[in-house]
Amino acid sequence: MDDLRYGRRNKRGDWSPNEPLQIAPFYRLPWNARDILAWAKAYFFPWSVAWMAIALIYWNFLTPSVETMKTISPGWVLFIFARNAAALLLFFGAIELRLYVKRSQGAQFKYNGKFPADNKSDVFMFRSQTIDGAIRTFGTGVPIWTAYEVLILWCYANGYGAWTTFADHPIWFIALWLAIPIWHEFHFYCVHRPIHLPFLYKHIHSIHHNSVNPSPWSSLSMHPIEQALFFSSCLLFLIIPAHPVFALFQLNFSAMGSIVGHIGYDKMVFNEDTPIDVNGYNHYLHHKYFEVNYGDGSVPIDKIMGTFHDGTPAYDDILDQRMKKRRDKLAAKAQR
Numbered sequence: 001m002d003d004l005r006y007g008r009r010n011k012r013g014d015w016s017p018n019e020p021l022q023i024a025p026f027y028r029l030p031w032n033a034r035d036i037l038a039w040a041k042a043y044f045f046p047w048s049v050a051w052m053a054i055a056l057i058y059w060n061f062l063t064p065s066v067e068t069m070k071t072i073s074p075g076w077v078l079f080i081f082a083r084n085a086a087a088l089l090l091f092f093g094a095i096e097l098r099l100y101v102k103r104s105q106g107a108q109f110k111y112n113g114k115f116p117a118d119n120k121s122d123v124f125m126f127r128s129q130t131i132d133g134a135i136r137t138f139g140t141g142v143p144i145w146t147a148y149e150v151l152i153l154w155c156y157a158n159g160y161g162a163w164t165t166f167a168d169h170p171i172w173f174i175a176l177w178l179a180i181p182i183w184h185e186f187h188f189y190c191v192h193r194p195i196h197l198p199f200l201y202k203h204i205h206s207i208h209h210n211s212v213n214p215s216p217w218s219s220l221s222m223h224p225i226e227q228a229l230f231f232s233s234c235l236l237f238l239i240i241p242a243h244p245v246f247a248l249f250q251l252n253f254s255a256m257g258s259i260v261g262h263i264g265y266d267k268m269v270f271n272e273d274t275p276i277d278v279n280g281y282n283h284y285l286h287h288k289y290f291e292v293n294y295g296d297g298s299v300p301i302d303k304i305m306g307t308f309h310d311g312t313p314a315y316d317d318i319l320d321q322r323m324k325k326r327r328d329k330l331a332a333k334a335q336r
């Protein structure tokens with residue numbers, strides 16, 4: 001498949017899409033039905049539907065009984081840890097294997113033309129972005145994800161949290177499914193923006209940004225404090241009426257879904273005619289430029305705060321001006 005039908009490649013070999021990144025169509029007037037339909041498709045497929053399917057499989061087949069979960073015990077806690085670790089290994093591992101080990105697609109649709117494995121760096125353990133990311137993912141990421149999950153399931157099993165059913169509140173359940181991705185993104189912005197403040201960036205968030213050219217195992221490669229903040233979005237389910245399956249959906253959105261912005265490719269090609277859109281350009285640009293796109297574009301906070309970047313040279317200029325203003329301000333402060 002010729003990726004130059006969809007975008008262009010610069011001298012360094014970096015590919016970028018022809019269409020600049022846009023915020024969700026609801027915030028652009030006049031409303032355009034085609035844009036809204038395309039956005040709605042990307043809102044569900046392939047990711048949101050996949051995370052819900054996994055949550056349903058977890059709840060129905062891979063979660064201990066409510067009776068068991070009334071008491072915390074190593075048996076079921078370890079089972080949940082093993083199930084989460086195995087799912088992540090299979091899913092992240094399959095994408096890593098296809099795109100970064102076998103390089104089945106080469107640099108087709110790849111934002112950064114280089115492969116991290118070809119540029120060993122001292123910032124990573126064992127000088128490898130992949131090994132470093134995998135150690136942080138399984139060392140602290142999956143345990144923290146599991147700890148939240150165990151807490152929520154234990155609470156539900158013991159009557160804390162408002163456990164409701166689809167039969168009782170069908171409209172609320174559908175609304176909740178539609179709203180969870182928005183909540184996820186809003187929460188992500190709220191925990192992500194502060195860790196870009198210099199002190200917190202230096203001590204916490206810089207670990208995640210060591211991956212300037214992200215790949216699948218960069219997704220949860222974070223300081224444990226950042227992981228704890230990142231997964232805390234599920235605590236909402238201790239407050240609002242819902243079903244445990246929504247908490248599992250939210251946790252999968254964070255855990256499995258973290259890969260979306262770190263795949264590094266705009267599309268995955270499985271057959272020549274229909275490449276699958278990854279929808280991760282927004283967060284790729286965040287890794288590339290650091291000071292833009294703190295959110296993911298469904299909630300237009302970056303646009304409102306002036307930190308949006310659509311991938312075009314026009315926004316490079318806006319970013320340059322913003323950085324210059326900041327430098328001038330800091331220099332003036334230092335002189336005072």
Ligand SMILES: [Zn+2]
Pocket residue numbers: 208219261262283287
């Ligand atoms: Zn990231």
Ligand SMILES: [Zn+2]
Pocket residue numbers: 192196205209286290
């Ligand atoms: Zn960041």
